[in-house]
Amino acid sequence: MSEKQASIIDEAGLAHLRSWTGKSETTADLITAAPVRSMSATLDRDDATPVSGTLLAPLWHWLYFLPHARQSEIGADGHPTRGGFLPPAPLPRRMWAGGRLTWETGNPLAVGQEVQRVSTIQSVNHKAGRSGELLFVLVQHQFSNENGLALTEEHDIVYRAAAEPGAPEPTPQKPPLDGEAAWSRTIVPDDVLLFRYSALTFNGHRIHYDRKYVTEVEGYPGLIVHGPLIATLLLDLLRRNLPDATVRKFSFKAVRPTFDLNAFSVHGKPSDDGKTVELWAQDHDGWLTMQGTAELA
Known part of the structure; x- marks a missing residue:
């Protein structure tokens, strides 16, 4: 890595970014029916019309607690300008790298509920490697309804340096269960x-x-x-094949970017005891793009 790259985040800059650790914010939202109906249509599902009390499918809480930065507060990349709740990372590329979620048994999120989210910056870490600088930000979200804690989520965000000509590409990986899928679905990621x-x-x-x-x-x-769309499609594949299953935990990691240039596919394989399901996505060349594990209640 060049000296120029190495100096993007120096020790003083990293200390400043790490001062965001422990920062917390609390927001509230109402789980309404319209986003649920719209997501069903987007995923090409034939779901019943959502009403008050309709359970929120796993990961569909991402339809709520949305960022509402004013237009004048939007940065060049289309995200809100940095330096508010999230640290002002000086690296231009931002990715949702993965996460871990735990749903509380007996207290599901549902349409009609008022929900509070407490978000906390858990850590800010820096790494320099062959592909350039990386800044990892771990955010914990805790979602509570009138019955108490309903969902805990750890959200991994990674900021990357801009691509340089000739920079090495990460070695692609084959899915660990390549050729062993019990379920598969092809997705066409068109502009719509x-x-x-x-x-x-x-x-x-x-x-x-x-x-x-x-x-x-x-x-x-x-x-x-x-990335969140691919993760949602992984659990949607599980729901299509195990419609009565309840997801208790889900962890996922983005391995390789997926582009709109070709179709991609999502796959799943339940364990022999039926307690877990391995889920993964792969691109048109068969390379692993996202890997996840769902634990069933």
């Missing part, structure tokens, strides 16, 4: 699917809809499929 998910999550990040920006500024070959 990406637009609808961005709209549903009020996500202005330009890498998902602005082809000129994503190719010329961030150096990617095409529009990037949202």
Whole structure:
């Protein structure tokens, strides 16, 4: 890595970014029916019309507690300008790298509930490697309804340095259970699917809809499929094949970007005892793009 790259975050800068550790914010939202109905349509599901009391599918809480920065507060990448709740990372590329979620037994989130979310910066860590600098930010979210804690989520955010010509690409991986899937589904990530998910999550990040920006500024070959959308499609695959199952825990990790240039696929395989399900996504070349594990109640 060049001296220029190494100096983007120096010791003083890292200490400043780490001063965000422990920062917390509390927000509230009402779980309404319209986003649920819209998500069902976006995922091409034939769900009943949601009403008060309809249970929220796992990961569909991402339709709520959305960022509402004013237009004048939006940065060049389409995200809110940095330095508010999240630390002002000086690295331009931002990714939702993965997460871990635990749903409380007997206290599901449902349409009609008023929910409070307490978000806390758990850690800020820096790493420099062959592919450049990385800044990892771990955020914990705790969601509570009138009955108490309903969901705890750990959200991994990674900031990366801009791509440089000739920089080494990470070695692609084959899925650990390649060829062993019990369930599979092919997804065509066209512009409409990406637009609808961005709209549903009020996500202005330009890498998902602005082809000129994503190719010329961030150096990617095409529009990037949202990591949360892929994670949602993994659990949607589980729901299609085990409609009566209750997900207790879910962990996932983004391994490789997925672009809109080709179809991709999601796959699943339950364990022999039926207690867990291994889930993964792979691109058109068969390379692993996301890996997850669901634990059933």
